[in-house]
Amino acid sequence: MSSPGVPGGSWRAFLYADPAAHSLSPQMHAAAFAAAGLAGQYEARRVAPQDLPAAIAELRAPGVLGANLSLPHKETALLLLDDLSPAARAIGAVNTVIHRSGRLLGENTDAPGLLAALDEAGASAGGLSVVLGAGGAARAAVYALRSRGQAAMVVNRTPERAAALTRDLGGQALNAAEVPWAQVGLLVNASSAGLGDPHASPLTPLPALAPGALVYDMVYKPTETRLMREARAAGVRAENGLGMLAHQARLAFFAWTGAEVPAPVFLEALAGGVQVPPRP
């Protein structure tokens, strides 16, 4: 990758979020720049909603690779970019902005990041899939599963949002009581229930799932959620969202730089930022 078009400068990338201080992305991308042998800086910036247009315009400057977007900007940024990838357009959310010669492309690496994490966790392609939630993360999950031929059932606290999601992206919106749980081989929590609260769960009680099922919780703080704890207690495999977080960052870094930095670099950088308890 040639050097940045700014005198004495290094490559720059940003996270735009509000709040931004809690983010684990700076440590992941600092490790990635080092592993790739590139001079680069990644800065988390608190950007209020009304300041997003100006912040996005700054990404067109020479030497800027792009940005990650997080709450509350993933959906509102859609209208501020020059182009959208098919995934970002279908999901309706951008988590990665890619700068190329003054033009800005909106991409969504949450969807392929989830698939990579599911593959690593050994999720089987057979059986039924259920996605809990109907926000941007759930839309990315339903899109991702559909891209490999798995239609998901979607269960959400507000059923109308699940119905709207499945109208857009396919799958079936159901109440929890309607799901044939004994046939479910993959349960993805894409709701924010359990985020920051080890006692909260999106699904109580946890129903019996198919033999060999995997529970994938996108939440990673705490690193073992109540949903995961209850799944493991019932002998069901369960993973937190750190794998997805690492893979979405890996894919964003590749889109910006063309450098294929392996996932363990991102995961090891994360291990410094969260307390990972020993696995049972």
Ligand code: NAP
């Ligand atoms: P969002 O757009 O705000 O959607 C939140 C969803 O959670 C909504 O469907 C909401 O239901 C549901 N929800 C919130 N509180 C709930 C509760 N107490 N019980 C049941 N459902 C509840 O958020 P998002 O951007 O989709 O993110 C969702 C989660 O995924 C967050 O925890 C986020 O950190 C995580 N995430 C992780 C990764 C990763 O890389 N691991 C990437 C993206 C997102 P209603 O529709 O009824 O409000």
